[in-house]
Amino acid sequence: MLGLGSVAKKVFGTPNDRKVKATRPIVDAINALEPEYEALSDDALKEKTQSLKARAEGGESLDDLLVEAFANCREAAKRALGLRAFDVQLMGGIFLHQGNISEMKTGEGKTLVATFPAYLNALTGRGVHIVTVNDYLAKRDSEWMSKVYDALGITCGVVYPQQPDAEKRDAYACDVTYATNNELGFDYLRDNMKSELKDMYQRDHYFAIVDEVDSILIDEARTPLIISGPAQDRSELYKTIDTVIPHLQDEHFSLDEKTRNVTYTDEGNEFLEGHLHAAGILPEEQTLYDPESTTIVHHVNQGLRAHKLFTKDKDYIVRDGEVVLIDEFTGRMMAGRRLSDGLHQAIEAKEGVNIQPENVTLAQVTFQNYFRLYDKLAGMTGTALTEAEEFQEIYGLGVVEVPTNKPIAREDEHDAVYRTAGEKYQAIVEAIRKAHEKGQPVLVGTTSIEKSEQLSDLLKKADLPHNVLNARQHEQEAQIVADAGKTGAITIATNMAGRGTDIQLGGNVDMKVMQALAENPEADPEEVRARIAAETADEKEKVKEAGGLFVLATERHESRRIDNQLRGRSGRQGDPGRSSFFLSLEDDLMRIFGSERLENVLQKLGMKEGEAIVHPWVNKSLEKAQAKVEGRNFDIRKQLLKFDDVMNDQRKVIFAQRREIMEAEDLGEIAQDMRHQVIDDLVDQYIPPKTYADQWDGEGLYVAVLEKVGIDMPVIAWTEEDGVDDEVIRERLYTASDEFMAEKASKFGPENMRMIEKQILLQTIDAKWREHLLTLEHLRSVVGFRGYAQRDPLNEYKNEAFQLFESMLDSLREDVTQKLAQIRPLTEEEQQAMLAQMQQQRKQVEAEAQATPPQGEAQAEAAAPGFVEADPSTWGNPGRNDACPCGSGKKFKHCHGQLV
Structure with a gap:
């Protein structure tokens, strides 16, 4: 007997059937135009693009232009590739334009389908990103489909790792840009570490079509993209701890395979303490429960995870002396991708390979939050229906099953x-x-x-x-x-x-x-x-x-x-x-x-x-x-995202502030606002509101103003004057600090002062943001324990993260004001040297960003002394993974080592 739902479906059709049915009149209209477009010359197809662009600029909606644009694109593809799109491919393209996921079976021609909505949306002039899962597919698809775009008179580019700057900027400036999800995310982070607008790659986040959307937005969404720089080397600690872990017996730890979690038992802790005391890692009088042992506890936990949760040839392989992670969903190597929090180093110690230093996070973003930046998002895959709820809830994407061209x-x-x-x-x-x-x-x-x-x-x-x-x-x-x-x-x-x-x-x-x-x-x-x-x-x-x-x-x-x-x-x-x-x-x-x-x-x-x-x-x-x-x-992913959303809101504020600073012609007003705010905070601290004059700390205010704002004023005498309140003192300090900075600006010259203000503002924001990210990471790792006190960890994290952000902004204002107060006019030579040093520091941070995984190549250096390219005997005897002696910054095996 049929259930009520089955009966209703038989009578009314499924929601999917109704969506497919709704596109049939549009497909019929596109087919009706086919003879007309077949009669057009090659040049006429390009002219058609220009007239559609003009109509889009004139205010016509893309939906109004869809039928003509798809007909034009189909004809161009037929001429350029010899492929005439089936009706179901046009349907898939319509659903993508509407901001859905088109579920199309393997072999149904998804690569061609993407050209239709990409062409239509490129008419706006805002740029369309087509996202693929690896560099090979990005290059292959862009080369293959660029023939269609050329025939239509629109530009197509491809973005790939280690691409020359000018070429990458040109690729992002194209109407349609092919790229991997990793490279798009990393370029977004790199852009927000630049100090000049002209150096930024991405111009807009308008429309993205994600191929293999389930792989990118679900499977890979658990790992954030992180740009990092090296921290202190602790490789000996990892090696020593790794000698202890193999001695553990089954009763020393409990393993939960369902949640992929492993923890020490009480017996395990006692056993560890004995071994760590003997190895000299843990001082005799100290236990693992002491606050001073936090770092060691973290390392022994990571060592346990490396041995019991990560299996060679399943989770990672060892290749050329490096531990390379394997994507559990695609089976591919994730070159350059590293586990965080010292876990990767623990696996390197386990496998006896060279331990690379841990990294400090400079910037990070999750794929969920990166792709939610786009005004419109769409995706294609052969399998999305089982995760339809997640796509809808997190990305607002509907899933539509497109019929196959021939029955299965x-x-x-x-x-x-x-x-x-x-x-x-x-x-x-x-x-x-x-x-x-x-x-x-x-x-x-x-x-x-x-x-x-x-x-x-x-x-x-x-x-x-x-x-x-x-x-x-x-x-x-x-x-x-x-x-x-x-x-x-x-x-x-x-x-x-x-x-x-x-x-x-x-x-x-x-x-x-x-x-x-x-x-x-x-x-x-x-x-x-x-x-x-x-x-x-x-x-x-x-x-x-x-x-x-x-x-x-x-x-x-x-x-x-x-x-x-x-x-x-x-x-x-x-x-x-x-x-x-x-x-x-x-x-x-x-x-x-x-x-x-x-x-x-x-x-x-x-x-x-x-x-x-x-x-x-x-x-x-x-x-x-x-x-x-x-x-x-x-x-799990939803919970991760809730935590990341807290950081994402803060990241947007910081990145928007950086962009505002880069766009501003004159930063004097921003610097003045910061200075006045610092003065307000100092006055409130030393002359609390609604207090009597004998409770004021005039001496403390004098010292603080001299240190933070750089002005030597008779603050103590002011606090002892009759009829003077905190507002009067505030106004006097405003005026004195403004005059002090105006005088400084006139000595530096307006052009130099603007440049110095910009550099100091950007450098300080970046340094503070890096420290803040580290603090949030630490908060995140311990906030889960608040649950034992019947407090919601997410709410606790939100409240504390907000307080930390506010205190970061306060210290940012103080640092910028103090640095600007301390700079002094220099001789011409000293000025040039200082500016050059500042720019060098900025370049160094950007270089770290460029050297970030997935490639992880070193930066270029000078060639080794006596190096002669044509004479291998002058190259020394570098290892396969050492830097190439030519100074390119690449590993020897990827550079001159290929020639040997």
Whole structure:
């Protein structure tokens, strides 16, 4: 019997159906214009762009221009790329323009879809950002789609790490800019560390289209982007503590895998104290509970986490003597990304590699708060519906499922559950063998590098040829994915999210053509393409007969979305295919989150050795477990965001203040307001309101005014005059300080004074903001304990953060006033030297920002003495990870080390 909801859906259609239906008249109108636009010349398409721009400037809304803009863009794409957008692609573009997430299955052409709303919104002249998950895709998509934009007469650029300044500024000035989420976020932070408006990269945050939106706005949103500078070196402490951790027994700590949390027990604390006393880290008379032990407790906690929560080849790999983190969702290496709070150093100590110094935060932002800066946001992905609530609540984004161009012909089989991992892997190898023998390509999904290599060993023993795609084979990624659809191909992949390259049945024609031309550059490209296209078409038919791509997953992920992404690799554009999940009761998800109910179900159904249970009940139970985990992860992210929102409000105030200072021609008024406020605070402190004259501290006020404002006034005598109150003293101090600074400005000259005021203001704001960030980090780490006193940690954090911000602003005013009071007119030479030094300091801070991960290269230096580029014998003997002796600032392996 159908429920009420099902009946209503049958009668009225789902909300998604109604949204899709509403776009049909718009798509019909675009199609009706096709003959008219086909008749236009190439120049006429560009002229059309200019007339649409003029109409947008004249006040016409983009919605009014949509039909003509999409028709123009479709025609340009048809001519430039030979691709005519399907109706469903136009629909996807309409939803993006409306500020939604378009959920489109793998292989439906999302890259082309983005050009439609990007072109329409670029008509405003404000710039559109198209965001991708990695630099390879940003460059590939911008090169590929720039042909369409060129045909329309609009500019297109790409932003990538370590890009020359002028080139990056030009890219941001384009109508459409492709970039990764990391680079956009870092450039935003770097911009807000600049001292001149002309040096800033980003001009506006108008409209962003985020590709693989679930990966960027949800999976990566847990880690903030941080620009940092080096702090003191504590590597010896990490090494010493690391020698203690391996001696811990199970009773010394408690591990909670559900929350990924590990803590010491009372026995563990006693054991640690004994070892730390013996190692000389903890003084004999001191315990771990003493306030002086805070730093050591922090380090031993991080050491425990490094050993018990982080696993090599799953959470990170060791490459060229460095610990490189692995993204658990995409399986990619996150080069240059480091864990904070000394955790990365603890892992480096565990692995015995060189320990890099900890960093001090100079600026930070979360992806949630960065992307909420945009006036309009949209996204594309193959899997977003399971997180629709989070997208709506945090970003105000609706999710619309766009129909596929051709019906999906893939068969999704029920999960097969085995008792043990050993039985599961035997069944997996057997299933792969059967598919391989009939020529069916197989894509095997694993959840970690360790498991992919374990399965690879089993396939080698079974004499089954295969490719392995994980963080270690990052460079060959596109090639391995392009070959994954060939007859009988077996590909083991660690997480397939956002790979950006389609698995085409029979193989990828473009890749094969590029390979053939690389081997024989003399060949005629057209002939090569025609031959390979014919060969691939034959192979595609064979693969279709064999059943299309078989996606075999070896485990369920915590998130249903990641499972759906893997499944979606098969059955693109109406191709046949099948997907199957092989599980065991020993899998992490089943072990940690599988409910008792699931075990009861399996017992009732009966399990024998080597046999699998395949039943819809099992699927339902697993999906419920996954939904629980997703809900918990959402709550964690929501809580993180609430805390970050407090800092975000303060960050906006500081960044807006910096921009105001950079834009101002004359900062005299801002400096005067600050000075007067400092005088007000000093008068209130030493001559409290509503007090008698004999309670005033005239001497204290005199000393404070001399120190903070730099003026030597007879304040003590004033406080003893008859008829003088605090207001009179205030006014006298205002006047005296204004005259003092005016005289100073006349000696410096107005131009120099303006420059000095600007530099002092910006430097002081930056220094204070850095200190404030550190204080907030410390507050954040301890505020959770307030919950034990029945106080809400978030409210406590909000109140204290606000008080800290106010006191930071007070000390900022004092510092700026004091510094301006202390500067004195210098000789011409001294003035130039001082200004040069100030600018050098600013450049140094900006250089630190530029050297921030994801690259983390050192800044350029002078070449080593005697270095001759043409003579390797003069290069010395640098290590692979040492700075190159040429002085480029790059590592040797990335510079002249490549030539050796």
